[in-house]
Amino acid sequence: xxxxxxxxxxxxxxxxxxxxxxxxxxxxxxxxxxxxxxxxxxxxxxxxxxxxxxxxxxxxxxxxxxxxxxxxxxxxxxxxxxxxxxxxxxxxxxxxxxxxxxxxxxxxxx
Amino acid sequence: xxxxxxxxxxxxxxxxxxxxxxxxxxxxxxxxxxxxxxxxxxxxxxxxxxxxxxxxxxxxxxxxxxxxxxxxxxxxxxxxxxxxxxxxxxxxxxxxxxxxxxxxxxxxxx
Numbered sequence: 045x046x047x048x049x050x051x052x053x054x055x056x057x058x059x060x061x062x063x064x065x066x067x068x069x070x071x072x073x074x075x076x077x078x079x080x081x082x083x084x085x086x087x088x089x090x091x092x093x094x095x096x097x098x099x100x101x102x103x104x105x106x107x108x109x110x111x112x113x114x115x116x117x118x119x120x121x122x123x124x125x126x127x128x129x130x131x132x133x134x135x136x137x138x139x140x141x142x143x144x145x146x147x148x149x150x151x152x153x154x
Numbered sequence: 155x156x157x158x159x160x161x162x163x164x165x166x167x168x169x170x171x172x173x174x175x176x177x178x179x180x181x182x183x184x185x186x187x188x189x190x191x192x193x194x195x196x197x198x199x200x201x202x203x204x205x206x207x208x209x210x211x212x213x214x215x216x217x218x219x220x221x222x223x224x225x226x227x228x229x230x231x232x233x234x235x236x237x238x239x240x241x242x243x244x245x246x247x248x249x250x251x252x253x254x255x256x257x258x259x260x261x262x263x264x
Binding site: 052053054055056058059060061062063064065067068069070071074075078079081083085089092093094095096134137138140141142143144145146147148149150151152153154 | 162178184188191205206252257263
């Protein structure tokens with residue numbers, strides 16, 4: 045009996061899906077990118093619209109997104125202080141992923 | 155001076171992006187769906203191709219995917235035992251998300 049050899053390539057360090065997930069996996073990351081979207085969004089606005097996230101987690105996620113060059117943080121040194129977030133060019137390129145997540149959720153889950 | 159009111163809808167329980175992420179977020183979930191893809195894949199094959207995942211985590215993820223009706227598990231009671239995984243109709247609908255992740259990774263990361 046001939047045995048069929050499966051030839052699926054492993055998803056290792058060079059796998060683009062793994063590379064993307066190393067930046068984007070997590071409960072909140074894509075939700076934050078979705079909420080910033082094509083807008084400039086203040087910190088307080090994010091805190092309000094990403095419902096359920098703790099202050100600590102939101103700050104941690106935003107710092108990570110800035111570090112990974114997906115988001116730009118702009119601080120206005122004024123009273124009261126103002127902090128705004130915008131997607132970088134790279135961050136904007138994650139929106140098609142978010143769109144697919146939205147479509148999947150809309151058609152199958154909510 | 156008029157103040158512009160932002161009207162971004164909050165991403166709460168009815169938000170399709172949140173609903174999708176509640177099933178699909180996590181370091182491994184979408185990677186496993188990607189590796190099963192349109193094929194029928196044996197457990198050992200998944201263990202080999204989802205590189206870096208621990209046995210415990212792979213089993214946990216697969217059970218979760220079966221529970222969430224994204225994956226079908228088929229057990230052949232033979233010696234040696236054979237266990238195969240296939241995407242359900244719902245699971246197949248996550249592949250466009252995976253495709254976008256792959257495209258983003260390919261164009262920007264690897």
